[in-house]
Amino acid sequence: MKKNVVIIGAGNVATHLSIAIRNADYNIIQVYSRQIDNAVLLASLLGVEATDNLEEIDRSADIYLIAVSDSAIEKVVAQLPGLKGVVAHTSGSMDMDLLEKFDNYGVFYPFQTFTKEKQLRVSEVPLLLEAATEKAEKILLELARDISNKVQLSNARMRKALHISAVFACNFVNHMYALAGELLEKEGLSFTLLEPLIRETTQKALTMSVRDAQTGPARRKDRVVMNRHIETLNDKSFHREIYTLVSESIMKMYSE
Amino acid sequence: MKKNVVIIGAGNVATHLSIAIRNADYNIIQVYSRQIDNAVLLASLLGVEATDNLEEIDRSADIYLIAVSDSAIEKVVAQLPGLKGVVAHTSGSMDMDLLEKFDNYGVFYPFQTFTKEKQLRVSEVPLLLEAATEKAEKILLELARDISNKVQLSNARMRKALHISAVFACNFVNHMYALAGELLEKEGLSFTLLEPLIRETTQKALTMSVRDAQTGPARRKDRVVMNRHIETLNDKSFHREIYTLVSESIMKMYSE
Known part of the structure; x- marks a missing residue:
């Protein structure tokens, strides 16, 4: 069973990760961006639905990746409804516990510099994971290993x-x-x-x-x-x- | 007629340049280093004579390349006898006029970082030249173009x-x-x-x-x-x- 993924963010990290995730045969079902133009641009690249309204987020997904700027994570989390799927942010410097309102959450940090216009092989990008629950760890590890050869568990300090x-x-x-x-x-x-x-x-x-x-x-x-x-x-x-x-x-x- | 070259110095720059010069079919006839072990090491690599005595420098060469540390150039120059060939140092930061006691002199500056143990293609290294006389310019330009595709005249400021x-x-x-x-x-x-x-x-x-x-x-x-x-x-x-x-x-x- 293919997992359903919602991408929150449409910047450099969101773009490169979502393409790699799509290429690994996951179903990306929705892209959110505060700016609808950006959401539409990435969503059309992926052939999926775009939204600029967090209340419209699809609640049935297995994985929600929050790839927005560090300072925007808290606001995005506050506006998101309760979600059954695993929610992860992609920031190297923000605490995992920003996401504690969700049942299953973690961090999915790609250790690379991303530029939208420039292709790169995500398979070579180290992915550093942290998870709050066993379910989150299982699902994030699986996703990470499906797109990269360099997956490592790490704590906030690392x-x-x-x-x-x-x-x-x-x-x-x-x-x-x-x-x-x-x-x-x-x-x-x-x-x-x-x-x-x-x-x-x-x-x-x-x-x-x-x-x-x-x-x-x-x-x-x-x-x-x-x-x-x-x-x-x-x-x-x-x-x-x-x-x-x-x-x-x-x-x-x-x-x- | 192959030109004869004396290499003064046996460090990183001297090593890489002299190998490229030898490969471009010049006759390297002597290697000097203050430390005889270093002179012998490079000289034997090139199959030529080594010396640690500047008074023994071969006076018949066409080109003398002084590839020693910036702070040693003045001392080397003071100890060198009068020379008919073109004398050039390889320093990016030292003035050409350090060599004014010679008839024909200039600067032959390879713009690259050199490590002895690591091979590199000198043909890709930009060579920045400055010359005090037409004869020096002609001979240094010829040598530079024989070993690199990226030769440029430049003044001290550049x-x-x-x-x-x-x-x-x-x-x-x-x-x-x-x-x-x-x-x-x-x-x-x-x-x-x-x-x-x-x-x-x-x-x-x-x-x-x-x-x-x-x-x-x-x-x-x-x-x-x-x-x-x-x-x-x-x-x-x-x-x-x-x-x-x-x-x-x-x-x-x-x-x-």
């Missing part, structure tokens, strides 16, 4: 550590690229010059210990070069402050 | 901007990975959980604008999540300070 580590390894990494790009742009140089360096840095991080992979003036504690760089950087932007602080952090890591 | 941008896009990126790994380790979680995220973050940076690729709490200006993360982070390490500063920088970039 999930939080993962989420913060993702901020460093993804959001902050991307910002370092953006800051690097700004420096090149000022000299009329193309961002594409960075591409081989970005590729190589990533390759190293994936194949050797990041501790051993570290290079650069801070790693060598070369204060002459660091000071010359810091002097060059415009103190009206954050480049200078970030250069100084991150270099201190690297030097500390290698003096321990 | 080279410096590139070097600092590499600190952000490579050294600091790697450190973000290391900091992320520390957070996971504390919770007994494996660094490998980060791999799909690292891959995807890189993929995005290489295929879309990094400005558009930015995600996360700072991008959304979600202070509730950011504050919760900051509270969690141990203030004895640099995690908390870096989290705060880089988040501020992201928020500023998207408020402009």
Whole structure:
């Protein structure tokens, strides 16, 4: 028997997860979004019904996935009726107990960065699960294993550590690229010059210990070069402050 | 007529460049390193003579590449005899005029991160050149184009901007990975959980604008999540300070 799933949310996470769930032969029966245009867009992609009214949520589903922004979860939960199915949110940083008004609930956290326009293989995305009841654990584990090869049970503390580590390894990494790009742009140089360096840095991080992979003036504690760089950087932007602080952090890591 | 090349230095940059130069059918005739063991190691890889004495440098070569640490260049130059060939250093951050005692000199800056143990395709590495004379420019351009498809003339200012941008896009990126790994380790979680995220973050940076690729709490200006993360982070390490500063920088970039 195929399970019925309702998707609450129509953003990046909701889009990628719902496509993977549909492809794993689940019946997605409804998509909700606060903004009806977004709900309709995802719902039509999946060939299902759209709604922007939480009172209209189908009450017969087996699984409800709440993939909305962290700050919206509480409001969504307050507006949802009592539900028999398993209800899970997809947030790395929110507590499972936000959902305690339901009989069976849990967390279904995909550890990845999602962009709507960009396809990715959900099968390679680590899914971190937490469940309040045996029934919720059984059903969420089954769903998770049907769409990913990397399923792991985790508590709130582990999930939080993962989420913060993702901020460093993804959001902050991307910002370092953006800051690097700004420096090149000022000299009329193309961002594409960075591409081989970005590729190589990533390759190293994936194949050797990041501790051993570290290079650069801070790693060598070369204060002459660091000071010359810091002097060059415009103190009206954050480049200078970030250069100084991150270099201190690297030097500390290698003096321990 | 094959050109004769002397390699001064036996570190990461010297190793990768000299192999690429040898493979492009130049005659490498000598390797110098302050530490004879290092000189012998690289020289035997290339099948040539090793020395740790700058007075013994072969004076008949066409090209001398000084690939030593920034702080050692001046000392090496002072100890070198007058040379007829073209002398170039490989540093992104040092002035060309460090070499002004020679007749023909320049800079031969490979814009990449090098690790001895890890092979890489030098043909994909951008080479940034600067030359003091026409002869130096001609010979360095020829050498550069023989080993790389990405050769560009640049002045000291551009080279410096590139070097600092590499600190952000490579050294600091790697450190973000290391900091992320520390957070996971504390919770007994494996660094490998980060791999799909690292891959995807890189993929995005290489295929879309990094400005558009930015995600996360700072991008959304979600202070509730950011504050919760900051509270969690141990203030004895640099995690908390870096989290705060880089988040501020992201928020500023998207408020402009």
